[in-house]
Amino acid sequence: MRKLGLALAAAVFAAPAFAADVTVGVTAIVEHPALDAARDGVKDSLAAEGFIDGDTIDFVYQSAQGAPATAAQIARQFVGDGVNIIVPISTPSAQAALAATRDIPIVFTAVTDPLAAELVPSLEAPGGNVTGLSDMSPMAEHVALIKEITPDVETIGVLFNPGEANSVSLVNRLKEVAGPAGLTVVEAAATKSADVQAAARGLVGKVDAMYVPTDNTVVSALEAAISVAEENDIPFYAGDTDSVKRGAIASIGFNYYDVGVQTGKVVARVLNGENPGDIDVTFASGSDLFVNPGAAEKMGVTIPAGVIERANTVVE
Template sequence: MKNKNIINNTLKKLASTLFFGIAIGMGLTGSLFSKESASPMKVVAISQIVEHQALDETYRGIVEELEASGYTPKKSLKLFYESAYGNPLTAAQIAQKYVSLKPDVMVGIGTIAAQSLVGANKNTNIPIIFSSITDPVTAGIVANLDLPGGSVTGVTNWIKLEPQIEKFKQILPNLKRLGIIFNPGEGNSVILVNRLKAVGKQMGIEVIESPATASVEVGMATEHIANKVDAIFISNDNTALSAFQAVVAAANKSNIPVFVSDLDMVPYGAVAAFGPDQYAVGRQTGKMIVQILNGTSPTKIPVEFPQKSEFYINLDALKLLYLQVPESIIKSANKLITKEKEAEGETSK
């Protein structure tokens, strides 16, 4: 994971350097592509709502898919990247900046980043690809999954809640009260909480919510419900994920497990996850971007879902919490996480 972080940071520094270097070097005050300064290189501008391991893996997947398809930064691609650091206002400013640059494709990683791009693009028709969004229809990003319409399409990271909860109950059979930390200002998180409550009711589980509107509030939000629940669940909420270590610390203090839907967070203290590989979601997104760069209209590309889900278990977290799990469940995991290594497990069908 350390090497992955190094790669992520290197890629992002390169993207940011390109953004400002080109803007300053060419003396631009508006579009990068006036008739006087036309460039043969394609342009991709990526906005990420916040930096955390899951979304960073999405970004890495996008960039590596672009490179694999022949779109290499500095050689055949101008790649711009900015993070909004979880701030909707910053996301809106980034979106306005990108629209003024008139790139070939704008990419929004995370709901608010994508919503900001769509809002800024109302008077233009720049193709937009979103990635790692739970419900793009309810979020107002597309009108329909099969026929998105307009200039927007992308890849959602949504998978059904029922199989996730079933996996968690295999690890914690007496799970009756499940806490969830979420940002009420992020539309998809509100949708997810409501869906979780409905699923929980069907499965005999009470869902107890605790809001956090900023990363600095996540630890306190977890502490607030840690003694009232049997486990904590973080599902695709970027605010909670950006302060995930605070969630784990508070949960460990109360001796309760943390479950997640993002596989990339399991090495950081979650007990288990059943969900999509965010890097693979990034590669899917990259393929869509390549289609656009090669001339396909986004109106002809339906929204895609993750191609597969996997089950990860953190053996160290199990040991820390003295959780006894049947060997059959351990063997069903696609990957077992330990401090020493990430051991490949049997594929769960």
């Protein structure tokens, strides 16, 4: 890896293009299928744009293993190493990157609410050294799906880490759309992955269904929560489609590999000389319905045939 000084790293804004030996620092708050898929999508997208790992770029990836303090250390390390661009995956990693540098370009991805997370002051031409891609969940569609599959549900327990700004935004949005749909929301906090199972157990007897948004802490320990749902015949829904493969009943969401591909195209624009502050923050496109009839059966639920018929993916 070539080590660049901060002054040279900052010069990326003015450079027309990088010829070779460019370092792309990629970091995620934790490793789980959705974030891993986003990382792979970024890497493949960059290769398609001519930025090939081991040839024209060094693609360096580090996971914070769920620890915000480690995310901050990784960001500072990237700055010290003089990477040309930082690609943080998830809100905590993006916040850590911005705290570490106002000079090196940052292109975030899998960030739910960039404004609430104070990453950018505006979605349009945000200015500074930051832009990226939001994965705000289609929460109203999630609630409608829950009501369609399990119409008797009146109370839903949401598992989330209140320390993740993205999750707080999603829970607030869930409350906004749940009320008109006749649902009451019960919160269950888990500040670290080891707390997830206990948080799920705390919902037993209080809720008719469980839901986890795109919360990195809970998703990293998803099976622990799903086991509680299965033991107690409580329908379990998720905010991302990868979690359906792991045992949730259903979700409407993004293909996170495609989210990574979309992000990689923005990264390439910056590597080719555009100022990230001049690039609008965009929202991930595409929406797939995933269902898991086997998981539903374990929770005492039968998914309606009409839902299965229109699903993009039926997990066997």
